[in-house]
Amino acid sequence: MCWANRHGRIHILDPVLRTQLTVIPCDSFFSRCQGVMEGLLTRCRTLSALAACSLRHSSYLIHKCYHRAPGRGQRLVLSRMFQPQNLREDQVLSLEGRASDLTCKSQRLMLQVGLILPASPGCYHLMPYTVRALEKLVRVIDQEMQAIGGQKINMPSLSPAELWRATSRWDLMGRELLRLRDRHGKEYCLGPTHEEAVTALVASQKKLSYKQLPLLLYQVTRKYRDEPRPRFGLLRGREFYMKDMYTFDSSSEAAQETYGLVCDAYCRLFDRLGLRWMKARADVGSIGGMMSHEFQLPVDIGEDRLVVCPSCHFSANTEILDLSQKICPDCQGPLTETKGIEVGHTFYLGTKYSSIFNALFTNAHGESLLAEMGCYGLGVTRILAAAIEVLSMEDCIRWPRLLAPYQVCVIPPKKGSKETAATELVEQLYDDVMEAVPQLQGEVLLDDRTHLTIGNRLKDANKLGYPFVIIAGKRALEDPAHFEVWSQNTGEVVFLTKEGVMELLTGVHVV
Amino acid sequence: MCWANRHGRIHILDPVLRTQLTVIPCDSFFSRCQGVMEGLLTRCRTLSALAACSLRHSSYLIHKCYHRAPGRGQRLVLSRMFQPQNLREDQVLSLEGRASDLTCKSQRLMLQVGLILPASPGCYHLMPYTVRALEKLVRVIDQEMQAIGGQKINMPSLSPAELWRATSRWDLMGRELLRLRDRHGKEYCLGPTHEEAVTALVASQKKLSYKQLPLLLYQVTRKYRDEPRPRFGLLRGREFYMKDMYTFDSSSEAAQETYGLVCDAYCRLFDRLGLRWMKARADVGSIGGMMSHEFQLPVDIGEDRLVVCPSCHFSANTEILDLSQKICPDCQGPLTETKGIEVGHTFYLGTKYSSIFNALFTNAHGESLLAEMGCYGLGVTRILAAAIEVLSMEDCIRWPRLLAPYQVCVIPPKKGSKETAATELVEQLYDDVMEAVPQLQGEVLLDDRTHLTIGNRLKDANKLGYPFVIIAGKRALEDPAHFEVWSQNTGEVVFLTKEGVMELLTGVHVV
Incomplete structure (x- = not known):
């Protein structure tokens, strides 16, 4: 992706990561490009102010303008957001x-x-900001899973009892399974995980060849668990989103290589989100298998107790250790203890499930063999809440930058204040950003509640944690105008001219 | 979005719709841009052939190459797809x-x-191609809903019985509701629709102002219905995806304006999908309300009987008419009958639900009034299946072009055939398309099953309905090489040089 800025330079971006790769001066190109963008914007300005009606909709939404506030053009305004605040x-x-x-x-x-x-209890409505963050997280997860060859599928939540009886988990899972009967009396549970379903699915493929392996199937769907005591909001709910991947390999060695591959993808994911994480050896629990790791975000409220060896990087959930054990099994150094929130869990399953459902593949010699499996979970809604837990201050939310529902909040002056003269300037800035920074389409909110002081609106913006807040305060009246720019994730505040703001925002990645 | 092609012209695209807006010759720009793209591709070629590892992943996936077939670079190859065919x-x-x-x-x-x-029964696993089509459909729906001001939320499927008892639907819905109890004995159903939940949610907002209206909330989630006889695959299932929107207005007039707005968005959606549709007056059924329309795709296997007036465009579901009625109530002309698959349903609800849950807003005079509601469903998985039903031939699937899981299938020569010499040419074509047509990243499959004849692979491609199939046959050995290009949605076959193929594919929209 590339575009021209006002200085006649052409910016070239990585099309999805939006990292800037190079900038090329090119005057003749600039004027043409500018014309095209302005044409698009003119079309856009005839459209509804209600909508995140960005360039993306420009060519077909010509039918109707509805409840449009005059002069607001395509700006995304905060007063129309369904985002209640319960401040007391x-x-x-x-x-x-x-x-x-x-x-x-x-x-x-x-x-x-x-x-x-x-x-x-344990079930939440996700409001619009949260859905935006969730969809961004799912996009990052999709990128990482597909980069290692993951293929996305979608399995029903209604899971027939016979599958669970086959593995004895109908009884073993006890009261954690939410169970129901259909009108014919047939029993189902609401799937908390899908080892049974996916293994039966793969077993139904009679012609699976070793050439198709490793097979990495995953889904991002709602899961259900009848928690005895749901708590911590999205951290321990009864209905939640999970990414679950299931892998099928031709040998134990290949399966362990795949295991490492998926773990590496998890590491990259948490790195990209800017979260400090630990990979700890863990118990296999009701899933079973021969090897298991948990991905944990270290934090005080975490329900898991972990031990870490500072010298050799060994770490483990205390559930797999003798509680009196204070010595690292790898290097015999002393262990320190911490707490964590489990956000991912990986299992090397061997043939535990494939042997039950007879999930076979044909090897190079035409022989049928049992597939070696792994399974890998990420708590999607839990990652959102856990990230907020570890990044936020006591009274103000902070998001992983990549997941923030909106990247920028623009605060124009209070109506009737002496800065009112700068209103047009900041609105122009908004429009110019929309024009020149394509990745920010739909990502910039204008806090049009101009009956409130800048201070009050900044307080709200601080609470909601937009990575960037741009304020037209006193210095917007200077020549050239200077805008106050808060980088909320770093805590920095700077005063920038319009060109400075544009340059800053040009570097913002949006997933 | 813009990019340079090999002829030194810069193409400018609408960033999401990908319609080409203009082409600018710009030699000096070209050489720089080319360099950047080649740099990106070089990085990309080190990555896994398993993955849809397009430019989008290029900057961070440097850690690991896994099970990579040598020389395949970032190509997406058909032999690795989990896409079983049950041909007999x-x-x-x-x-x-x-x-x-x-x-x-x-x-x-x-x-x-x-x-x-x-x-x-009535529940299906969606395989990778279907998930891709489903996600494209959801993107189109999101665009249309957000263009009219829709805000996306996400409500749990576990829906407490007390909500449904409040509206008497706990009993009225009868055996269509899937019901269950949690470990504490509390009763729930799996939501088939969410009028109760969303009205209770909005009612909980004590400070809703007329300035925030109309409020258009929607979600795309799984819904559940215990069909007495699930049938027709995804057309009548028990667990399915639905888009449900709920609107809140300050007056009956405003609510009816919103009703028209959403209906118009539905029309645009079906138009964009290239589906012939009808909007028919319909019964309000168990949802209730004062006005209702169904969006129907006319087709023989449809379960709904519709009457249409050819002269005044009146149409209605026969369920709301006296069955003996053969005369159009609007113009007294004769009615003709047809069958249809219901893919959308809209209801103007008035205050039916807001009065029960006390969903209020404050008007300009500070008075609290009941919100006027509407609700609007789209059967998401059903639209997929219905589109395949109406567009496909007896033995070959055809997709709405915008929803096709992959836009292009490239078929290289059979190994050992006399066209083998053209293998490199067609692989080069693949790489050049990836380089020059950014919207096709992840959309072009290479059918690498070169042990099969071109004819057999074309038969598969025809069955799966890729909009474009590109074959390196005999004429690929001509100078210049000509590729056989099937436009499967129109049935056209043409022979094009590489430049011709590029020009054709440049015009392909991807959502």
């Missing part, structure tokens, strides 16, 4: 019923700014 | 158990080429 402590409490239900920072903050609303 | 009639039958369960063309075709696999 008692409002937050009344949402969850009891103070004891408000058990951690991310839950409190997400309720407070209206990112989630309780629907029933 | 008995294989298809054995999937669904009984011949009587195979009730329509789309179901038979989707089972045959492995787009879906039965999981339990």
Whole structure:
């Protein structure tokens, strides 16, 4: 992707990661390009102010303008967002019923700014900002899973009892399984995980060849678990989104290579989100198998107790260790203890499931052999909440930059204040950013609640954690105008001219 | 978005719709741009052949090459796809158990080429091609819903019984509701629709102002219905994806304006998919309300009987008419009858739900009034299957062009044939398309099963319905080489040079 800026330079971007690769001066190109963009914008300005109606919709949405505020053009305005704020402590409490239900920072903050609303114990409505963040997270996950050859499928949540009886998990899973019967009396559970379903699916493919292996199948779907005590908001719910991948290999060695491949993809994912993570040896639990690791975000409220060896990087969940063990099994150094939130879990399963469902492949000699399996989970909604938990301050949400629902919030002056004269300047800035920074289409909010002071709106923006807040304050009246720019993830505040703002925002990655 | 082609011209694209806006000759720009792209490609070629590892992953996936076929670079190869084909009639039958369960063309075709696999009655696994098509459809729906101001939310499927008791639908919905109890005995259903949940959610917002109206909330989630007799594959399942939108307005007039707005968005959606549709007056059924329309795709296997007036465009579901009525109520002309598949349904609800849950807003005078509601469904998985039903031939799938899982299938010569010499040419063509047509990243498959004849692979491609199939046959040995290009949606076959192929593919829109 490339575009021209106002200085007649052509920027070239990596098309999805949006990293800037180079900048080329090219005057003759600039004027033509500018004309095209302005043409697009003119078309766009006839459209609804309600919508995130960016360039992307320009060519077909010509039918109707609806409830359009005059002069707002295609700007995305905060006053129209369904984003309730429950600013008083008692409002937050009344949402969850009891103070004891408000058990951690991310839950409190997400309720407070209206990112989630309780629907029933352990079940939440995800509000528009959260859905945007969730969809971004799913895009990052898709990129990482597909980069290692993952193929995305989609399996039903209604999971027939006979599959679970075949592996004895119908009984073993006990009350964690939500169970139901259909009108014919047939029994189902709501899938908390899909080893049975995917193995039966692969087993139904009679012609699977070793040439197709490793086969990496994954899905991002809702999962269900009847938690005895749902808590921590999205961290431990009864209905949640999970990415579950299942791999099929031709040998134990190949399966362990695939295991490493998926673990590496998990590491890259958490690195890209800017989260500090640990990979700890873990118990195989009810999933079973021969090897297992948990990906943990170290944090005090974490429900998992971990031990770490500072000298050899050994780390493990204490559940697999003798609790009195204070010595690292690898290097005999002393172990230190920490707590973590589990955000990913990997299992090398061997043939535990393939042998039950007879999931076979044909090897180079035409022989049928059992596939060697692995399974790999990521708690999608949990990663969102855990990231907020570890990155946020006591009263203000911070997002992994890549996942922030909107990248920029622009705050024009208060109506009637002496800075009012700068209103047009900041609106022009908004439009210019839309024009010159294509990756920010749909990512920049204008806080049009100009009956409020800049200070009050900045407070809200700080609470919601937009990575960048741009304010037209006193210095917007200078010549040239200077805008106050808060980089909320780093805490930096700088004053920049319009050109400076454009340059800063040009570097913003959007997934 | 813009890019340079090999002829030193710069193409400028609408960033999402990918329509070409203009082409600018610019030699000095070209050479620089080319260099950048080649740099990117070089990085890319080190990556896994397994993955749809396009430019989008280039900057961070440097860690590992896995199971990489030598020389394939970043090409997407068909032999690695998990896309089983059940070519014999008995294989298809054995999937669904009984011949009587195979009730329509789309179901038979989707089972045959492995787009879906039965999981339990009325529940299907969606395989990778289908997930790609589904995600494209969701993107088109998102664009249309957000263009009219829709805000995307996400409500749980577990829906507490007390909500449904409040509207009496706990009893009214009868056996269509899938019901369950949690470990504490609390009753839930799996939501088939969400009027109760969303109205309770909006009612919980005590400060909703008329300035925020109309409020258009929607989600795309799985829905559940315990169909007495699930059939027609994805057309009438028990677990399916639906887009449901709920609107809140300040007056009956405003609500009816919103109703028209959403209906118009539905029309645009079906137009963009290239589907012939009808909007018919319909019964309000168990949803209730004062006005309702169905969006129907006219087709013989449709379960709905519709009447149409050829002179005044009146159309209605026969369920709302006196069955003996043969006269159009609007113009008294004769009515003709047809059948249709319902793919969308809209309801103007008035205050039916807002009065029960007390969903209020504050008007300009500070008074609290009940919100006027509408609700609007689109059967997402059903649209996929219905589109295949109406567009496909007896033995070959055809997709709405915008939704095709992959836009292009490239077929190199059979190994050992006299056209083998053209193998490199067609692989070069593949790489050049990837380089020069950015919107086709991840959209072009190489059918590397070169042990099969071109004819056999073309037969498969025809069955799967890729919009474009490019073959290196005899004329690929001419100078210049000519490739055989099948436009499967129009049935055209042409022979084009590489430049001709590039020009053709440059015009392909990808959502």
